[in-house]
Amino acid sequence: MDEPVKAWLLAELGTxxxxxxxxxxxxxxxxxRAVALEVLRERLAALRAQPATVSVPNAVSVGFAENIKAYxxxxxxxxxxxxxxxxxxxxxxxxxxxxxxxxxxxxxx
Numbered sequence: 263m264d265e266p267v268k269a270w271l272l273a274e275l276g277t278x279x280x281x282x283x284x285x286x287x288x289x290x291x292x293x294x295r296a297v298a299l300e301v302l303r304e305r306l307a308a309l310r311a312q313p314a315t316v317s318v319p320n321a322v323s324v325g326f327a328e329n330i331k332a333y334x335x336x337x338x339x340x341x342x343x344x345x346x347x348x349x350x351x352x353x354x355x356x357x358x359x360x361x362x363x364x365x366x367x368x369x370x371x
Contacts (some may be wrong), residue, residue: 272319
């Protein structure tokens with residue numbers, strides 16, 4: 263993982279993210295986008311496993327529904343190819359490009 267990829271991952275995931283964990287994931291998955299998606303999906307799963315709201319009458323009320331929605335939006339944007347990563351393919355085979363489709367005439371029966 264080079265410096266531009268590391269900087270992009272930290273910008274997407276936050277500076278408190280463990281860089282050695284990111285390096286391990288990058289070695290296993292091969293792309294920065296896959297690493298970011300895996301980390302965000304784990305964070306979303308952890309939030310969903312907890313109660314969405316916690317209330318103490320006359321004291322405090324905390325809700326995590328908006329955080330869940332924010333993670334879902336960020337995951338959808340990354341999966342759609344928004345905010346290009348430094349190691350995204352540029353040969354037209356990436357998620358955001360236009361691909362090439364070859365049509366061939368079938369033999370007549």
